[in-house]
Amino acid sequence: xxxxxxxxxxxxxxxxxxxxxxxxxxxxxxxxxxxxxxxxxxxxxxxxxxxxxxxxxxxxxxxxxxxxxxxxxxxxxxxxxxxxxxxxxxxxxxxxxxxxxxxxxxxxxxxxxxxxxxxxxxxxxxxxxxxxxxxxxxxxxxxxxxxxxxxxxxxxxxxxxxxxxxxxxxxxxxxxxxxxxxxxxxxxxxxxxxxxxxxxxxxxxxxxxxxxxxxxxxxxxxxxxxxxxxxxxxxxxxxxxxxxxxxxxxxxxxxxxxxxxxxxxxxxxxxxxxxxxxxxxxxxxxxxxxxxxxxxxxxxxxxxxxxxxxxxxxxxxxxxxxxxxxxxxxxxxxxxxxxxxxxxxxxxxxxxx
Numbered sequence: 001x002x003x004x005x006x007x008x009x010x011x012x013x014x015x016x017x018x019x020x021x022x023x024x025x026x027x028x029x030x031x032x033x034x035x036x037x038x039x040x041x042x043x044x045x046x047x048x049x050x051x052x053x054x055x056x057x058x059x060x061x062x063x064x065x066x067x068x069x070x071x072x073x074x075x076x077x078x079x080x081x082x083x084x085x086x087x088x089x090x091x092x093x094x095x096x097x098x099x100x101x102x103x104x105x106x107x108x109x110x111x112x113x114x115x116x117x118x119x120x121x122x123x124x125x126x127x128x129x130x131x132x133x134x135x136x137x138x139x140x141x142x143x144x145x146x147x148x149x150x151x152x153x154x155x156x157x158x159x160x161x162x163x164x165x166x167x168x169x170x171x172x173x174x175x176x177x178x179x180x181x182x183x184x185x186x187x188x189x190x191x192x193x194x195x196x197x198x199x200x201x202x203x204x205x206x207x208x209x210x211x212x213x214x215x216x217x218x219x220x221x222x223x224x225x226x227x228x229x230x231x232x233x234x235x236x237x238x239x240x241x242x243x244x245x246x247x248x249x250x251x252x253x254x255x256x257x258x259x260x261x262x263x264x265x266x267x268x269x270x271x272x273x274x275x276x277x278x279x280x281x282x283x284x285x286x287x288x289x290x291x292x293x294x295x296x297x298x299x300x301x302x303x304x305x306x307x308x309x310x311x312x313x314x315x316x317x318x319x320x321x322x323x324x325x326x327x328x329x330x331x332x333x334x335x336x337x338x339x340x341x342x343x344x345x346x347x348x349x350x351x352x353x
Contacts, residue, residue: 020044020048021043021048022048023042023050024050024077025038025056026052026054028054031052035056035060036049036056036086037060037065040064040066040067043072045071045072045101046071047073048074048075049072049073049074050075051074051076051077051109052076053080053083054083054084054085056087062089062094063092063093063096064094064095064096066095066097066100068099069099071100071103071104072097072100072101072105073103074095074106074107075108075109076107076108079108079130080108081109081110081132086109086111086112087112088111088112090113090114091115092114093114093116093118093138094111094136096122097119097121097122097126098124100121100126101125102125103125104125105126105128105129106126106128107128107129107130108131109132111136112133112134114137115137116137117138117139117140118158119131119133119141121142121143122142122144122145123145124146124147125146126147126148126149127151128141128148128149128150128151129150129152129153130152132155133155134155134157136159139158139159139160139165139166140155140158141155141166141168142164142168142170143169143170143172144169144170144172145170145171145172147172147174148172148173148175149175149177150179151176151179152177152179153179153180155167155180155181155182155184158185159186160185160186161187162188163187163193164189165184165189165190165191165211165212166181166191166192167191167193168189168192168193168195169192169195169198169200169223170196170198171195171196171197171198172198172199173199174199174201175201176200176201176203176205177203177205178204178205179205179206180208181206181208181210182207182209182310183209183210184211185211185212186212188212188213188215188221189215189219189242190210190212190216190236190237191216191236192219193219194220194223194226195222196221196223198220199223199224199225202229204230205231205330206232206234206312206331207232208233208236208310208312209235209310211236211237211238212236212239213238214239214242215239215241215242216236216259216260218233218240218241218242220241220248221245222245225246225247226243226248227248227250228248228250228251229253230251230253230329231253231254231329231330232254232256232329232330232331233253233262235307236258236259239259239261239264240260242261243263243265243269244265248269248270249271250271250272250274252274252327253328254277254302254320254329254330255276255277256275256279256302257279257307258281259280259281260281261279261286262279262281262283263276263288264285265288266287269291271288271291271297272296273295273323273326274296274297275298275300275302276288276292276299277299277300277301277302298323300320301319302328302329303318303320312329313331313332313333313334314329314331314335315333316333316338318333318336321333
């Protein structure tokens with residue numbers, strides 16, 4: 001009986017995939033449907049909506065809403081967010097997903113110039129990959145009560161009047177991987193604002209040049225668990241990371257050159273192989289004061305290539321490369337002189353014996 005059930009489930013999956021349709025939408029309205037919203041309205045759960053390259057504008061190509069519980073898949077044909085753009089022209093929002101079903105995806109698209117939020121996910125499960133969200137006036141993304149996978153996204157030059165200029169997470173969990181969150185602004189959490197029961201793992205992210213009165217890079221307001229691994233939180237104006245509540249851990253991160261504190265916590269946090277340096281409000285201070293020199297933690301100039309130009313790649317002689325921990329931070333070396341390892345003729349012969 002168990003074997004029969006597995007066969008039936010497999011056949012059902014094949015049938016479902018065979019029935020899924022693809023709808024092409026073009027910016028000039030000459031595709032299968034005149035607008036993105038029109039295609040969503042017709043598409044069944046699990047169908048794919050393909051966007052041709054170009055700039056989508058006007059009603060039906062902004063304030064785009066995916067119905068409750070729908071498996072929604074939207075992606076650009078080229079998978080190039082610079083080529084496929086949703087321009088809201090400061091007349092509305094970008095996308096809104098209400099409890100999207102598992103497998104829902106938004107990929108390879110730019111959302112810009114919203115006078116509200118660029119992308120909202122409320123409940124459900126959503127993957128957002130290789131997208132850009134920029135110049136939105138109600139914050140870049142709002143992710144609440146959902147499970148989210150965010151990867152290879154650029155979130156820049158967005159603003160919010162109160163919290164979460166780049167991203168606002170409320171009771172959300174998931175992963176943010178290889179994203180750049182740059183030049184966003186709000187009163188608190190210019191880059192990210194994490195509130196209430198957030199469980200998030202950030203890996204390989206650059207959080208730079210954001211502005212706020214407090215927590216310009218990241219502001220945590222009682223999140224449940226936040227993990228930063230191989231991230232750079234640099235040159236934010238109004239403090240780097242406010243981590244005074246919830247559970248936080250840091251590994252192989254660079255927290256540097258922030259105006260205000262680098263990392264503020266009144267209690268100790270698990271921190272390893274992390275460089276906290278050059279922050280105007282202090283480096284290893286507050287609850288983390290005793291962690292410098294332990295578990296590979298350092299306080300040294302990371303030697304960014306051109307930080308005044310927003311270039312946070314490392315010099316080949318950076319202590320964040322030659323440290324015992326290996327590479328610290330999210331960006332590899334890209335400038336300076338490659339160090340030459342001293343050796344002897346005997347040592348060279350030994351490598352080939």
